[in-house]
Every structure is written in C-alpha cells, then in structure tokens.
Amino acid sequence: MTTIDTDQRIRDRLQELAGEIERWTDQEGIQPTKIPSLTLIRNSEVTNAVHMIYEPAICLVAQGRKQVLLGQESYEYGPLDYFLVSVDLPISGQVIDADHEHPYLAVRLDLDPAQILQMVQETELQAAASPAxxxxxVSRTDLGLTDAMLRLVRLLETPDHIDVLAPLLIREILYRIWQDQQGDILRQLAVTGSNTSRVAGVIKQIKQHYDQPLRIEELAAAASMSSSSLHRYFKEVTGMSPLQYQKQVRLQEARRLLLSEAADAAEVGYRVGYESPSQFSREYARLFGLPPISDIKRLRECPVVI
Incomplete structure (x- = not known):
C-alpha cells in the first residue's frame, strides 16, 4: 500500500472522527464524556491564546489547526498529527484554523503514568534509559492510532461496555504511541530513576509548594541529582528552568484566583508567593499581556473557551 493510499485512509478515519465529535458536542470548548479520561473539544472560531498547565495527554485533531507555545518554542498541529505531553507543562494554546462551517474538532485522552508502567510490566516491553x-x-499519526482513537470515541454509543472495553482501547493507544518514533517520551517515564522520571518528581514538588521559596539544593537532593544536573535535565524536559516553571505556576494560579474570588491583586500576589506587589504586577503583565486588573476585566468581558 502506498503512502498516498495510507494517508487517504487516515483522512477517511479522521472525517469519521470529526462526525463523532460533532455528534457528542453540543457547545463550544472542552466537554467531558462518560469515559473519564476522554474529552472532546469543539471551537467554531479562532481563539486567543489561553495559558494553562497541560497535564500528560495525547490530543488528536480531526479538523482545524492549533498552535501551542512552550516558552519560546512554537508547535503547530492539525489533521494527520497528534500532540503528546508526558509531564505537566505550562503552555499557551490557541486555535488558529476554525469557522462555523468547519469548526476545530479534537479528541484529548489524559494519560496516567501508572497505566504506562502497568502496560510495561504486563507485556514485558523494554524501556531502556536514554538522554532526557x-x-x-507533535508527531505524524498513523492508521492504527487513528483507528483506535475512533473506536474509543464510538464506545460512547454503548456506555454499558465502557468499563470493560475502554481500558483495552486506551492500552492499545498507549502501545501504538510507545512503538512510534516519538515513543521514547513515554518510555523514559517507565525507566526507574531516569532523568525524565526524576524531573517529573521535581515538577510535582514545585506544583505542591509553588507559593514557597524555591530551594534548588533540596529539590536536587530529593531527586538524587546535583544542582547543576537538575537545572540541565529540567530544561531539557520542560524547556525552562525550575524557577521559570515555578513563576508560570504562580502566575496562572494568581489569574485563577483573581477570576474566581473578590480579592485585590496585591493580596493574590502575596498568596501565590510574591513579596512585592510591583514585581507581581510586572511579571503578570509580561506573561498575560496586561496588568492583573486590566487582564481580569478583559477576560470577564470576553471569556475565552478552548
């Protein structure tokens, strides 16, 4: 079978997947399903950039295109691509190709590292250590992965079968990513003591104590690394330093608090770990484009759904 034939079969599956997403989505944005780790996404217009902590997941686009920024790095993906994240990363994302006749339609499957480890243990897959x-x-999808994702979404038609069949289909999806050229991103999470798994542990610590001073020596010791090694591997995995990561977490939490509570900017800045209101306002504006009060006013007037 030629590459052209295979691509056409993938496109046919994606067209079917787009139909299923439209069938199960009745509003804009991210919509949960009866499969807990599966969400469907629909946007009928181009969106502004939205900042978020993106947890481990695979996203497969059936229609439209999206752009994601990680620090200074830009990633763009659409049909024939899948987007994979293996650790919690602070990113910004926006839909860049969508309209009411051809909305952006995508499937997101959250990934549980425990599922990856279980698959490795039960199937005796090999996961050798390699550089972080x-x-x-962003990787090119194949027919097997696209078909497995389509079958998972179609399982929504028979909810009585979800408990038995969904875990099998999710395992198939994980296995197909594992075998892909980008599968090393998953494989490193399954290697005990790998630099990637150690960085994942440090990320967990930073997120849990984001409002506290960052003590690199303590984080490095807990990860069995030197401070210089932690800096190097953390940046290789996340694209930023531990301090830059903490700053992103702090500012995104501050934005959430300002949107959900009647608190002033200075108070929120203190709550997320800033000692100086001016520094908080300056760094907030650098990330989100406007100072806290102006940014929250803009969001309340023009809420973004993505």
Whole structure:
C-alpha cells in the first residue's frame, strides 16, 4: 500500500472522527464524556491564546489547526498529527484554523503514568534509559492510532461496555504511541530513576509548594541529582528552568484566583508567593499581556473557551 493510499485512509478515519465529535458536542470548548479520561473539544472560531498547565495527554485533531507555545518554542498541529505531553507543562494554546462551517474538532485522552508502567510490566516491553528529551512533541499519526482513537470515541454509543472495553482501547493507544518514533517520551517515564522520571518528581514538588521559596539544593537532593544536573535535565524536559516553571505556576494560579474570588491583586500576589506587589504586577503583565486588573476585566468581558 502506498503512502498516498495510507494517508487517504487516515483522512477517511479522521472525517469519521470529526462526525463523532460533532455528534457528542453540543457547545463550544472542552466537554467531558462518560469515559473519564476522554474529552472532546469543539471551537467554531479562532481563539486567543489561553495559558494553562497541560497535564500528560495525547490530543488528536480531526479538523482545524492549533498552535501551542512552550516558552519560546512554537508547535503547530492539525489533521494527520497528534500532540503528546508526558509531564505537566505550562503552555499557551490557541486555535488558529476554525469557522462555523468547519469548526476545530479534537479528541484529548489524559494519560496516567501508572497505566504506562502497568502496560510495561504486563507485556514485558523494554524501556531502556536514554538522554532526557522534551516532554512535548507533535508527531505524524498513523492508521492504527487513528483507528483506535475512533473506536474509543464510538464506545460512547454503548456506555454499558465502557468499563470493560475502554481500558483495552486506551492500552492499545498507549502501545501504538510507545512503538512510534516519538515513543521514547513515554518510555523514559517507565525507566526507574531516569532523568525524565526524576524531573517529573521535581515538577510535582514545585506544583505542591509553588507559593514557597524555591530551594534548588533540596529539590536536587530529593531527586538524587546535583544542582547543576537538575537545572540541565529540567530544561531539557520542560524547556525552562525550575524557577521559570515555578513563576508560570504562580502566575496562572494568581489569574485563577483573581477570576474566581473578590480579592485585590496585591493580596493574590502575596498568596501565590510574591513579596512585592510591583514585581507581581510586572511579571503578570509580561506573561498575560496586561496588568492583573486590566487582564481580569478583559477576560470577564470576553471569556475565552478552548
């Protein structure tokens, strides 16, 4: 079978997947399903950039295109691509190709590292240690992965079968990514003591204590690394330093608090770990484009759904 024939079969599956997403989505944005780790995404117009902590997941686009920024790195993906993240990463994302006749339609499957480890243990897959890699990639999908994702979404038609069949289909999806050229991103999470798994542990610590001073020596010791090694591997995996990562977490939490509570900017800045209101306002504006009060006013007037 030629590459052209295979691509056409993938496009046919994606067209079917787009139909299923439209069938199960009745509003804009991210919509949960009866499969807990599966969400469907629909946007009928181009969106502004939205900042978020993106947890481990695979996203397969059936229609439209999206752009994601990780620090200074830009990633763009659409049909025939999948987007993979293996550790929690602070990113911004926006839909760049969508309209009411051809909305952006995508499937997101959250990934549980425990499922990856279980698959490795039960199937005796090999996961050799290798250099740390960026925990985010855009890769070309294949027919097997696209078909497995389509079958998972179609399982929504028979909810009584979800408990038995969904875990099998999710395992198939994980296996197909594992075998892909970008599968090393998953494989490193399954290697005990790998630099990627150690960085994942440090990320967990930073997120849990984001409002506290960052003590690199303590984080490095807990990860069984030197401070210089932690800096190097953390940046290789996340694209930023531990301090830059903490800053992103702090500012995104501050934005959430300002949107959900009647608190002033200075108070929120203190709550997320800033000692200086001016520094908080300056760094907030650098990330989100406007100072806290102006940014929250803009969001309340023009809420973004993505």
């Amino acid at each position: 890699k960026r925990a985010l990639c």
